[in-house]
Amino acid sequence: MIHIVGCNHGIQVGVGGFADYDTAEQNEQRAHFRALLESICEEQAIQIVLEENGAPEETAGEQIAAQLSISWADINTSNDDKIQMGIPTDYVTGPYTEEQKNTWNHQRELFMMGKINEHRGEGESLLIICGFAHMQPLGEILGQDGTSIQICDYRNLDWYLTGVFAED
Secondary structure (H helix, E strand, O other): OEEEEEEOHHHHEOOOOOOOOOOHHHHHHHHHHHHHHHHHHHHOOOOEEEEOOOOOOOEHHHHHHHHOOOEEEEOOOOHHHHHHOOOOOOOOOOOOOHHHHHHHHHHHHHHHHHHHHHHHHHOOOEEEEEEHHHHHHHHHHHHOOOOOEEEEEHHHOOOOOOOOOOOO
16 A cells, blocks of 8 residues: 655654754644654554655654664655756746646656656555645556555644645
8 A cells, every 4th residue: 555645845854853943833743744654654564655855854754764664765856857857946936837837746746656666666555755736646646556545634634733834
């Protein structure tokens, strides 16, 4: 089974990240997110964590994988990857149409699928952590071959507070 957890990228920062600079609410949300990832990894016997990680700091997913001796890999597109695919590096915030942004997101999702497929042989129980914009499309693509997909959107959980991170 493949578990997909959608997220706001700001919540991904692991222990020791920006905790001294962030608000108590942000750190509390990160603690809940970390607990969610830990419970999925332990309860679902996750064998590999694949994460859309574009930040230089270590993520909670990366830390949990190391703590539980689970393989971890980054499936994100680098800026060089985006340039090679003809995607502007500022496409999310730049002056582009929604149609352009959707097209470029789809290109990135296909790229992430390639990375995911490189690692699928490493286990049957995978955890994918990606931005909210990618969770449904990746789930649809991954489920086309009959693979069982479980999507978790923490915005539906009791602990989630709207607006703690700018991208919510």
